[in-house]
Amino acid sequence: MFYSEAGQFSTRYAADRRLFRLRRDRLGLGLLLVFAFAVVPQIGNDYWFSAILTPFLVLSLAGLGLNLLTGYAGQLSLGSAAFMAAGAFATYNFQLRIEGLPLLASFALGGVVAALLSLVFGLPSLRIKGFYLIVSTLAAQFLVPWALVKYGWFSNYNASGVISAPRLDVLGLDLSSPAGRYLLTLGIVVALAFLARNIVRSELGRNWMAVRDMDTAAAVIGIPLARTKLLAFAISGFYLGVAGALWAFTYLGTVEPHGFDLNRSFQVLFIIIIGGMGSILGNFLGAAFIVLFPLLLSNLAGLLLGGLIDPGQLENIQKMIFGALIIVFLIREPEGLARLWQQFRARLRRWPLRY
């Protein structure tokens, strides 16, 4: 009944190549965007904006960055947080040192710096593959925060390496309120998600998937391995860099290098495992899960056990549940929440009829 293709014919090639081919998809997405841009700022409160919605959006973007590299191009990375840190600190320095640089431009430049860094640490991927590549990304993970702490220049000689947000305004609009920061994040994330959705359908995206599935075979049919892999690293680095800058400036406000440690990298990796590798939608589902699940768990524990369990113990239990969930997802639904959504759609399509 829903999502049925019946009656929707493509009469031109352009219609066949649209991002969302079904009318209901376009309508639903349009409504969702109108809701997110126009309605949510009216009905939401500060807690929702700054504790749930903004981190959800930023983590979705970070997941998107890693998903392009790991889910689409098949290059495993454990260094996502390092590139986020690079993006955040680069953005901070562009704002600080170049007078009058627009905020969005410095986000973009921060992303470019992260992309270049990611490119450098992606270079070994030309010669090594699989698990050996983890070392290169882990090298980034340890080297970048160390350099940020060690060399005071990056944090403008702050004693503990902390950087704080510049004034957030875009085209004269002051966006430093929680709702404003939410809108800024939302705008950037939506734009980049559309871009990503286009990239993965392009020749580049198809090359990535060929390399992921078997890079020797991809090389045999004439896909330029070096360019494809390095572009995956660079573009993923750009996304992660912008996500890091948003994490620092629209979500936290102030951040230190240790905020981008290995655990943050794992968090981003878990988002794409739970959400679904090789899917754009999956990042949003996975990020929502990662943000909401701990809240749900602690509320549930407070409600049911009423403070019987101390917070440290709760954290351990949360960790165990997360670990178990990862394994369950890998066994039961390796393609993550995105796949569950697809199955749900397929079911809606023939509802209320049955085969």
Add this chain to the structure above:
Amino acid sequence: MDFFLEVLIGGLLAGVMYSLVAIGFVLIYKASGVFNFAQGAMVLFAALTFVSLGERGVPFWIAFLVTLGTMLLLALAVERLVLRPLVNRAPITLFMATLGLAYITEGAAQALWGAQVHGLDLGIEDVPLDLGGLLVSQFDLFAAGMAATLVLLLSVLFNKTRIGLSLRAVADDTLAAQAVGIRLSRIWVVVWAVAGLVALITGLLWGARLGVQFSLSLVVLKALPVLIIGGFSSVGGAIVGGLIVGASEKLAEIYAGPLIGSGIENWFPYVLAMLFLLARPTGLFGERSIDRV
């Protein structure tokens, strides 16, 4: 010159400790092709269990055996609940499953035994010995001795026993091994249990050095570059890699540290491993893989 030699020997002996962690990885990688990120969590779990039993008045050997039994149970559970349902999946999937396993094991260890730091005394004093003018830590020598014994035992197990023969067969060609009647599930349990034993010994040695606490599970990060340099599938490589990493890390900290800033120990091994990889993509002793399309 004496100072240089002391640093070098200290580094080499510290490298032996890294090798211990790396051996646990190699065992599992050889027999099941799984890159087991949970090895560090297993080290933490084993050490915490052992220490907590000891603090409750359980004698040394009984605590050792009970912990070993627990690691065996863990191996059984991992085989049944994680490996068996994931058989024939991509290596990357199995790696991520061990990430989940690491979270479960770390959470369980701390939920059961608490998060405070436990002291562990193996009865070996950490006093420097004077060997012909060079000061060498007694504890490090003991650790090196333990590692050598362990490697000897493992090579006997691999080369002289029936189980070892099947382990090598599985590592060589899983399908062919199954075809001649080797039970894969049993092999996996054996390998994970042996890795558990290695984790326990590693945990005791590292725990005596650093105190038994959460940071033990981070030794896994020290072992990674060791593995890369030595190659994933060679026990000998793990030892050589550990020695290289230990020695170069200490020398770099002493001689390069003042030039670019201290605290380089954390990332230096990784950069070293990267350079090694650029020259030899499968490590010093790793097997070169051949891709067929």
